Amino acid sequence: xxxxxxxxxxxxxxxxxxxxxxxxxxxxxxxxxxxxxxxxxxxxxxxxxxxxxxxxxxxxxxxxxxxxxxxxxxxxxxxxxxxxxxxxxxxxxxxxxxxxxxxxxxxxxxxxxxxxxxxxxxxxxxxxxxxxxxxxxxxxxxxxxxxxxxxxxxxxxxxxxxxxxxxxxxxxxxxxxxxxxxxxxxxxxxxxxxxxxxxxxxxxxxxxxxxxxxxxxxxxxxxxxxxxxxxxxxxxxxxxxxxxxxxxxxxxxxxxxxxxxxxxxxxxxxxxxxxxxxxxxxxxxxxxxxxxxxxxxxxxxxxxxxxxxxxxxxxxxxxxxxxxxxxxxxxx
Amino acid sequence: xxxxxxxxxxxxxxxxxxxxxxxxxxxxxxxxxxxxxxxxxxxxxxxxxxxxxxxxxxxxxxxxxxxxxxxxxxxxxxxxxxxxxxxxxxxxxxxxxxxxxxxxxxxxxxxxxxxxxxxxxxxxxxxxxxxxxxxxxxxxxxxxxxxxxxxxxxxxxxxxxxxxxxxxxxxxxxxxxxxxxxxxxxxxxxxxxxxxxxxxxxxxxxxxxxxxxxxxxxxxxxxxxxxxxxxxxxxxxxxxxxxxxxxxxxxxxxxxxxxxxxxx
Numbered sequence: 001x002x003x004x005x006x007x008x009x010x011x012x013x014x015x016x017x018x019x020x021x022x023x024x025x026x027x028x029x030x031x032x033x034x035x036x037x038x039x040x041x042x043x044x045x046x047x048x049x050x051x052x053x054x055x056x057x058x059x060x061x062x063x064x065x066x067x068x069x070x071x072x073x074x075x076x077x078x079x080x081x082x083x084x085x086x087x088x089x090x091x092x093x094x095x096x097x098x099x100x101x102x103x104x105x106x107x108x109x110x111x112x113x114x115x116x117x118x119x120x121x122x123x124x125x126x127x128x129x130x131x132x133x134x135x136x137x138x139x140x141x142x143x144x145x146x147x148x149x150x151x152x153x154x155x156x157x158x159x160x161x162x163x164x165x166x167x168x169x170x171x172x173x174x175x176x177x178x179x180x181x182x183x184x185x186x187x188x189x190x191x192x193x194x195x196x197x198x199x200x201x202x203x204x205x206x207x208x209x210x211x212x213x214x215x216x217x218x219x220x221x222x223x224x225x226x227x228x229x230x231x232x233x234x235x236x237x238x239x240x241x242x243x244x245x246x247x248x249x250x251x252x253x254x255x256x257x258x259x260x261x262x263x264x265x266x267x268x269x270x271x272x273x274x275x276x277x278x279x280x281x282x283x284x285x286x287x288x289x290x291x292x293x294x295x296x297x298x299x300x301x302x303x304x305x306x307x308x309x310x311x312x313x314x315x316x317x318x319x320x321x322x323x324x325x326x327x328x329x330x331x332x
Numbered sequence: 333x334x335x336x337x338x339x340x341x342x343x344x345x346x347x348x349x350x351x352x353x354x355x356x357x358x359x360x361x362x363x364x365x366x367x368x369x370x371x372x373x374x375x376x377x378x379x380x381x382x383x384x385x386x387x388x389x390x391x392x393x394x395x396x397x398x399x400x401x402x403x404x405x406x407x408x409x410x411x412x413x414x415x416x417x418x419x420x421x422x423x424x425x426x427x428x429x430x431x432x433x434x435x436x437x438x439x440x441x442x443x444x445x446x447x448x449x450x451x452x453x454x455x456x457x458x459x460x461x462x463x464x465x466x467x468x469x470x471x472x473x474x475x476x477x478x479x480x481x482x483x484x485x486x487x488x489x490x491x492x493x494x495x496x497x498x499x500x501x502x503x504x505x506x507x508x509x510x511x512x513x514x515x516x517x518x519x520x521x522x523x524x525x526x527x528x529x530x531x532x533x534x535x536x537x538x539x540x541x542x543x544x545x546x547x548x549x550x551x552x553x554x555x556x557x558x559x560x561x562x563x564x565x566x567x568x569x570x571x572x573x574x575x576x577x578x579x580x581x582x583x584x585x586x587x588x589x590x591x592x593x594x595x596x
Contacts, residue, residue: 073337076376081338114567114581118335234570237563241377249377251337253563256571263571264596266561267381267400270533272596282596290576 002157002168002184003177010049010158010165013177017092018047021128024065025094026058027051043093052094054160057138061230061305062099065091066106066123067255069227073119074251076241086122094130094158097188098141098301101148102230103129108295109233128171130156137192140304142317145196148301150188157186194304196317199327202289209326211319216277218312219259225306225316226257231287231299234258258282280319288320336566339374339417345392347412350478353399354443355408356386359416361393366425367450368557368585371395371418372565379403382562384447384584385421386479396446396478422565423584426451426555431527432461437518439468439511439540441532445478447557447584448531452486459489466491466518470511470536473497474504491519511536515543523548531557541588554588 005013017023025046033040041058043065044051075082095103110120131154134141143149155171168184169176226232236256241249256263259279264272273279291299300316307315346358365388373395374380381403387394399408407416428451436455438448445452455465467486471477473496486492493514495507507514511532520526526549530540537556544554560579563569572579574594586594 074376081376083335109570110568113578115336117566117568118337233568235563236569236571237380239374239377239379246377251374251376251380253569256563256569258570264561266559267404268398269400270559272560278596285575286573290573293576 001176002166002182003179004182005165005167005177005179006163007049007165009177009179010167011047013167014047014049016175020090021092022087022089023047023092023094024062025052025130026056026132028053028056049160049165052132054132055135057096057141057303057305057308059305059308060228061102061303062093062095063102063106063230063233065093066103066120066127067110067233067235070252070254071119071235072250072252076249076251078247089126090128091123091126092128092130092156094132095154096132096134096303097151098143098146098148098303099230100129100131100151100154101146101301102303103127104153105231105291105295105299105301106233112295128155128174130154130158131186133157133159133187134189137189138304140194140307140315140317141189142192142194142196142302142304143189144192144302145194145198145317146298146300146302149190149192152186157184159184159187192302194317196302196320197324198288198298198320199324202285202323202327209323209330211322211326212277212281214277215280215314215319216275218314219276219280220312221259221261221276221279222311223257223260224309224311225283225314226259227255228305228309230301230303230305232257234263258286280314284316284319284323287316288323337419337564339372339419341415342418344410344412344414344416347410348394350396350480351476353408354396354478356394356396356479357407357410357416358387358389358392358394359418360391361418362391363421365393365421366427367454368425368447369421369423370447370562370565370584371420372422372562373397373403373407374417374419375403375406376417378406380563382422382565382580384557385425386446386449387453388450394449396443396449398443420565422562422580424582426529426557426585428454431455431529434462435464435521435526436462436529437466437468437520437526437544438529439470439515439532439544440530441470441511441536441540442472442476443478444532444536444557444559445469448529449479449482451529452490453482456486456489463521464491464519466493468493468495468511468514468518470495470497470532474499474501474506510539512539512543515540515547518547520547520549524550524553526553528554529556530554551588551592556586556588556591557584558586558591558594559584 287300560572
């Protein structure tokens with residue numbers, strides 16, 4: 001059921017939710033941008049409507065909530081292996097359509113690829129999703145090309161409009177409101193400026209085209225594209241011991257990227273994909289070909305964050321379009 | 333919650349040194365396990381490493397470990413009676429029944445012998461279950477040879493070619509030369525009915541496969557085992573993925589028909 005609320009009423013609603021939920025939404029982080037005096041948008045816990053940033057794309061995706069950058073799996077003390085405690089609050093996450101599709105991809109890897117990951121599952125089961133709409137397509141977005149512009153899997157919709165806030169409560173687990181009832185149907189982006197053409201029959205040999213070579217000189221292997229991506233889910237295991245007491249320590253997992261040195265290094269010195277061009281091929285093929293073979297749809301959700309973040313102005317959309325042209329040329 | 337990342341404790345029953353840097357650890361273990369599968373072996377506070385199973389026996393498994401990093405260096409400092417933490421076994425492993433009643437050839441390079449050693453052990457003990465069984469095992473130099481005692485045992489029941497790439501050791505009287513140079517002269521009765529298993533570094537696999545194809549061996553009768561970085565062993569960490577294939581889930585043992593399509 002949908003309602004029309006004033007800001008005061010909405011803040012009261014958030015306050016009521018806060019007894020059961022930790023509400024996480026994109027917020028403007030002043031002065032936290034990459035350059036001096038620039039801002040960025042990231043996820044934080046919010047209490048008030050005014051804190052939520054509705055008009056800008058978040059620079060980082062929501063994935064750090066489900067899969068923290070560094071996540072402790074065990075604490076070691078002598079012979080004991082202890083698992084970290086998890087807070088008992090549920091989580092309400094404010095997400096755009098592309099990011100909700102991103103969570104589906106994370107679910108595939110962590111819950112459906114082999115056995116379930118217990119650490120992911122605990123957090124995943126806590127999460128309720130609040131859809132936020134995009135009033136216009138942001139720079140570098142290509143969700144329409146990836147079919148991720150529309151979503152119907154959400155629990156709540158929040159739309160600020162004029163002096164009012166429209167709230168559509170889809171999930172009956174979330175309490176209803178004693179307010180004016182209205183009709184609200186979600187609005188989605190139906191066209192992006194950036195359009196990406198994904199080669200339909202991208203046989204493996206297409207990956208052998210010469211287009212990858214340029215990335216060997218352009219890409220610096222910083223891995224930013226992976227770290228901002230809502231669907232990049234690779235990690236490395238890491239054990240540490242505490243400086244103060246070497247008998248105690250932790251096993252952790254930390255984010256990893258196939259674009260960064262060392263990703264495929266094995267003990268003894270063997271490694272694969274030494275050139276950045278090969279890593280670009282590996283990444284692009286995964287996002288736009290391999291993943292679909294395994295799970296039925298493309299991994300990339302077209303949020304464009306990798307393009308936003310690249311210090312070398314490499315565009316994954318451009319790359320796929322080049323690949324498309326190369327494949328088409330081969331056909332004709 | 334049940335936790336797939338939680339390992340179990342396993343006692344070191346015996347340590348067999350092969351070279352200065354390669355030891356086999358016989359670890360307490362009961363349960364289903366196949367040659368070619370692997371365990372994630374760890375020492376808390378130092379880390380985890382995927383190690384393939386080199387021997388399967390009553391109440392134990394053998395893990396052949398080279399000291400090449402923080403985890404393996406620390407493992408090498410342990411003594412018999414000490415403890416390692418294991419999770420697994422992971423991966424598909426070799427299905428012995430696939431190879432029975434055929435001519436079988438196993439070609440290995442260096443430590444590549446370890447993951448397939450369980451297959452060699454089986455057919456050396458049950459030689460009548462294969463039409464014939466040949467092992468061509470190559471090492472860099474005489475001092476790198478692993479499983480010396482096993483080679484002596486195997487020689488009694490199966491055809492063994494042990495070779496080293498080069499030797500400066502005057503006392504070494506054995507074969508020298510790359511594995512590939514021994515393939516052309518192998519005695520093969522019916523090339524369309526030979527099962528070949530090849531395990532070793534990527535370059536060795538590539539050239540050895542080529543030699544066997546020249547001998548008329550069918551692609552579908554060749555198996556390889558791939559070694560990749562694996563942090564989790566359960567299809568999550570992404571390090572071992574090639575194309576849409578997870579080496580830890582669908583491999584590490586692949587039929588060559590599939591393996592030849594995998595591009596790192």
